[in-house]
Amino acid sequence: MDRRDLANLAGKVLSLSEAPQTEVIVSYARKELVRMAVNRIVHGPVDIEKVSVSVRVRDGAKMGYASTEVLTDKALAEMVDMAYFVMKNSPPIDVTWDLPGADASIEVDETDAGDIWNEDTKREIVSTLFDKAESLGVEGHGTVVTDTMKVLVANSEGLMSYAGGTTGSAKLMLRKDRKEVQDILAFTSGYTPDFHASIEKLASNISKMDKLGELPPGDYNVVLGPQAVMELLSTMTYFSFTADAASKGMSYVYAQKGKKLLPDYITVMDNVNDTRFSSLPFDFEGIKRRPVYFVMRGTMGTVVNNLYFAKKLGEQPTGHALPFDGYFSPGAYPLNIVMSGGEKTSEEIMKDLDEYIYIEGFHYVNAFLDPFNVRATGLTRYGTYRMKGTEVVEVYDNARFLQSFWEALKNVKAVSSDTYLLPHPYFAGGGFIVPYLYIENFHIGA
Amino acid sequence: MFDVLRRAVDLAMSLGATFADARAKNIKTEHISVENDRVDVSTDESLGWNIRVIVDGAWGFAATHDFSKIDEAVRRAVALAKYASSAMKYRVKLVPAPVVKGEWISSYEKDPFEVSLPEKIDLLKEAVSRMKGDALVRRYGSLSFRLEETWLVSSEGAQIYQKFIESGGGISAMAVNPQTGDVQTRSYPNSFGGQYMKKGWELIEELRLPAHAEDIAKEAMELLNAPELPEGRADIIIEPFQMALQIHETCGHPTELDRVLGEEASFAGTSFLTPDKLGTFRYGSPVVTIVADPTVPHALGGFGYDDEGVPAHRTYLVREGIFVGYLSSRETAAMLGLSSSGGAMRAEGWWNIPIVRMTSVNLLPGSGTLDELLSKLGDGYLLSTTRNWSIADDRSNFHFGVEVAYEVKNGKLTGNIFKKASYGGKTVEFWNSAEAFTGEEDYVVVGVPNCGKGEPMQTMRVSHGAPYGLFRGVKVGG
Known part of the structure; x- marks a missing residue:
């Protein structure tokens, strides 16, 4: 399906609606995925193609929406009828807003992640990983994923925005017994990682893993690798960075807007304009995505919103609306999170440290116990090491931690200048650009 | 539907598969929630099919919403299986299974899709309106319904139709202390959406959501002043x-x-x-x-x-x-x-x-x-x-x-x-x-x-x- 097919579907839906305001989202997604485990391809490589159409109709403060993945004229008409029915039978919403018009339309060239889409490249990634694993007597695991996403947003005010493109990702893991190391690579039109170097790094790391010790509970000085920093920010996103969280009084950022609570060298933002991302430049209401600072040089910023929450909180729209079925909760979501880098490289930071715990990644992080402070529990994963400088002293099994992530950011003592793009776990084209962090007094143990 | 899937399976076998199965699913969902005074209703319908093959001892899989793409999808699945086979030494084996031609339909008393939307909304509004207290920032209730039909055909001769009706519902009250940021929630009968079963509207009636709303709201607010459980x-x-x-x-x-x-x-x-x-x-x-x-x-x-x-x-x-x-x-x-x-x-x-x-x-x-x-x-x-x-x-x-x-x-x-x-x-x-x-x-x-x-x-x-x-x-x- 191309842009014209999506526009035709949107046009059909708009013509079926007689509501004063109508919005349509048409999205096409194709995912090809190769899943590897124990030096074999499991479940089969999969190739999945989906198209979905959503409509939202509004008459004053009355609103309804519906969606379908059945593309017949009859199904589209039934979908519009259902949206109408919901609108008629729902009570008025508490605030209303204007739709963007034709002049807000955005059209960009489709992006291309390049070589990752080549079958030979995918084959080379798989065979390189398996060959390396077999040569070391360990297991190769992971995935190679390519995504095509095309989105068209249109409304009855004349807006028609379109963007599309391809992205890719590779998750590469070497494993033996309880010892495992993993790297995650994102491929976009502006970022092409070296998977050969990644596999070599994994091979080097797994060879350092001897007998796993147990890390006793306590407060440690730690260096978090990019995967751990991504998990940290991903957890904070839900609890602290959205207008939905702010409207409930749960957002640490919004509740303390303007206060300087973190070190100068902590800056966290959502920035679709970073050229390493290949994301939609507009949201699912057709609003241009603006960069939003959650933390700017240690000072609390604001949260991302959609048109509903912008009006409700009295803020400018930021252009982060989710599709209609997630419109109110969580409503808006940052998909392109960037944590700014510091002055020294990760290697320089670690070289200067006497003794610390290096944590490659986190696993199964949850912070519902204390959402405001994002007091999170989870486990370390993919390598937990006691280090002296850049030398490994001892290797540990995965350890449980219980730590407020906001407290952890207060205790950051160094941020690496080198930053890495990691793909968003759930949104094709989204992701995290993150550095290494050196943090004092990180609590290991439940 | 079986004929379409049979064609896909037959084509896969003619292209060298040693096993193939094809399944189609039609899924219809309805989700209604009330959060404070805001009502949110979403409905969706999804119909598509897939083909799973074993070729040269490896799996391949393709799925699409498009029923006119049988040839393309089957060939893609076969090609992916060949690729997987060439990239590994492992070969898939399956234990035998009974070859069944049959159907199974989950039992329910009242089709939830036949209950009117206003009745569903009113039930939730009543539950939410019974949650009272200044500290409550989120008074919430939700109902979810799902109809799923599945058709399965395999190269071994299986031909199965199943239909499920599922219902779910729950309520929750969230209280916040704005001075400390303390957030406390109580839910009924369960958190994260409540209770779900393969039942019809009768499940929602059995849950009696409004009858429990006042208690959970009160307890959520009491928790703000409660001590933390000692370690x-x-x-x-x-x-x-x-x-x-x-x-x-x-x-x-x-x-x-x-x-x-x-x-x-x-x-x-x-x-x-x-x-x-x-x-x-x-x-x-x-x-x-x-x-x-x-x-x-x-x-x-x-x-x-x-x-x-x-x-x-x-x-x-x-x-x-x-x-x-x-x-x-x-x-x-x-x-x-x-x-x-x-x-x-x-x-x-x-x-x-x-x-x-x-x-x-x-x-x-x-x-x-x-x-x-x-x-x-x-x-x-x-x-x-x-x-x-x-x-x-x-x-x-x-x-x-x-x-x-x-x-x-x-x-x-x-x-x-x-x-x-x-x-x-x-x-x-x-x-x-x-x-x-x-x-x-x-x-x-x-x-x-x-x-x-x-x-x-x-x-x-x-x-x-x-x-x-x-x-x-x-x-x-x-």
């Missing part, structure tokens, strides 16, 4: 909805055989229940018996046949404390040398390849009532309703938070409550500390509509039969 070791009772999470995370997932064999290692993780332990390992105390049983009436994880066409049947996972079985598929059973599949192969939608999933994984009841169990407890806490959860990748340890802990002294509830209550420990130590479970009277088959696994991620609907359970010397607080 230490304590004897505890876990109520059935929290018990469901305990079963799910520390028995259900670690007995998934694909996970045991390493197929989930780079995503969800592995399992401490390795094959060398099968049949001999003491997983829990002798009162612990856990089965996978999709034949349980109205269980959300119930069905007539799994997505490989294997008829539903009961499989023991833990019998009187000993680990004795796995959740398995035709392929994973063959890999372990088992003679038959456990019938646990399931796919979320037409766009997903089936993988090993939980069905209805049930902790069998003991005997007696909750009052009798409280008497056995003596002093301790009754922990209720999931709030927070985190589990080791191999499921060997866990840390769970609950919405509330009720104090128990001398076998009676004192009326004192504690917030930020959590408990945790090592899975095997925990299940070995089990002393007793309540009987049929307090037994609940808890529906879990959001079990995530696989890449691309699949969200499966599973369930857990769960009684109240008494555990001794558990680490709490923190």
Whole structure:
């Protein structure tokens, strides 16, 4: 399906609606995925193609929406009828807003992640990983994923925005017994990682893993690798960075807007304009995505919103609306999170440290116990090491931690200048650009 | 529909497949929520199909919404299988399975899609309006309904139609102290959407959501001023909805055989229940018996046949404390040398390849009532309703938070409550500390509509039969 097919579907839906305001989202997604485990391809490589159409109709403060993945004229008409029915039978919403018009339309060239889409490249990634694993007597695991996403947003005010493109990702893991190391690579039109170097790094790391010790509970000085920093920010996103969280009084950022609570060298933002991302430049209401600072040089910023929450909180729209079925909760979501880098490289930071715990990644992080402070529990994963400088002293099994992530950011003592793009776990084209962090007094143990 | 799928399977076999199955799914959903004064209704319908093939000993899979693309999708699946075969030495083998031509339709009394939208909205509005208090920032109720039809055809001759009607509902109240940022929530009957079953509208009527709204709102606000549960070791009772999470995370997932064999290692993780332990390992105390049983009436994880066409049947996972079985598929059973599949192969939608999933994984009841169990407890806490959860990748340890802990002294509830209550420990130590479970009277088959696994991620609907359970010397607080 191309842009014209999506526009035709949107046009059909708009013509079926007689509501004063109508919005349509048409999205096409194709995912090809190769899943590897124990030096074999499991479940089969999969190739999945989906198209979905959503409509939202509004008459004053009355609103309804519906969606379908059945593309017949009859199904589209039934979908519009259902949206109408919901609108008629729902009570008025508490605030209303204007739709963007034709002049807000955005059209960009489709992006291309390049070589990752080549079958030979995918084959080379798989065979390189398996060959390396077999040569070391360990297991190769992971995935190679390519995504095509095309989105068209249109409304009855004349807006028609379109963007599309391809992205890719590779998750590469070497494993033996309880010892495992993993790297995650994102491929976009502006970022092409070296998977050969990644596999070599994994091979080097797994060879350092001897007998796993147990890390006793306590407060440690730690260096978090990019995967751990991504998990940290991903957890904070839900609890602290959205207008939905702010409207409930749960957002640490919004509740303390303007206060300087973190070190100068902590800056966290959502920035679709970073050229390493290949994301939609507009949201699912057709609003241009603006960069939003959650933390700017240690000072609390604001949260991302959609048109509903912008009006409700009295803020400018930021252009982060989710599709209609997630419109109110969580409503808006940052998909392109960037944590700014510091002055020294990760290697320089670690070289200067006497003794610390290096944590490659986190696993199964949850912070519902204390959402405001994002007091999170989870486990370390993919390598937990006691280090002296850049030398490994001892290797540990995965350890449980219980730590407020906001407290952890207060205790950051160094941020690496080198930053890495990691793909968003759930949104094709989204992701995290993150550095290494050196943090004092990180609590290991439940 | 069968004719279309038969064409796809026949084409795959003519292109060199040694096995092929094709399935179509039609899924219709309706979700209604009321948050404070705002009503949110979403409906969706999805119809598509997929083809799964074995060529040269490797799987290939393609899925599309487009029924005119049979030739293209089948050829793509075959090509992907050939690619997989060329990239590895392993060759897929399947254990035999009965070849079934049949159908299975879940039973329900009142089709929830026939109940009017205003009636559904009014029910939730009534529940939410009964939650009163200035500290409440979120007064919430939701109802969810799902119709799923599945058609399956295989090259071995299977031809199966299934239809499921599922309903779910729940309410919650969230209170916040703006000075401290303390957030406390109480939910009924369960958090994260409530209770789900393969039932019709009658489930929503049985839940009586408005009747419980006032109590949960009051308790959420009381929790703001309640003390935190002190850290230490304590004897505890876990109520059935929290018990469901305990079963799910520390028995259900670690007995998934694909996970045991390493197929989930780079995503969800592995399992401490390795094959060398099968049949001999003491997983829990002798009162612990856990089965996978999709034949349980109205269980959300119930069905007539799994997505490989294997008829539903009961499989023991833990019998009187000993680990004795796995959740398995035709392929994973063959890999372990088992003679038959456990019938646990399931796919979320037409766009997903089936993988090993939980069905209805049930902790069998003991005997007696909750009052009798409280008497056995003596002093301790009754922990209720999931709030927070985190589990080791191999499921060997866990840390769970609950919405509330009720104090128990001398076998009676004192009326004192504690917030930020959590408990945790090592899975095997925990299940070995089990002393007793309540009987049929307090037994609940808890529906879990959001079990995530696989890449691309699949969200499966599973369930857990769960009684109240008494555990001794558990680490709490923190």
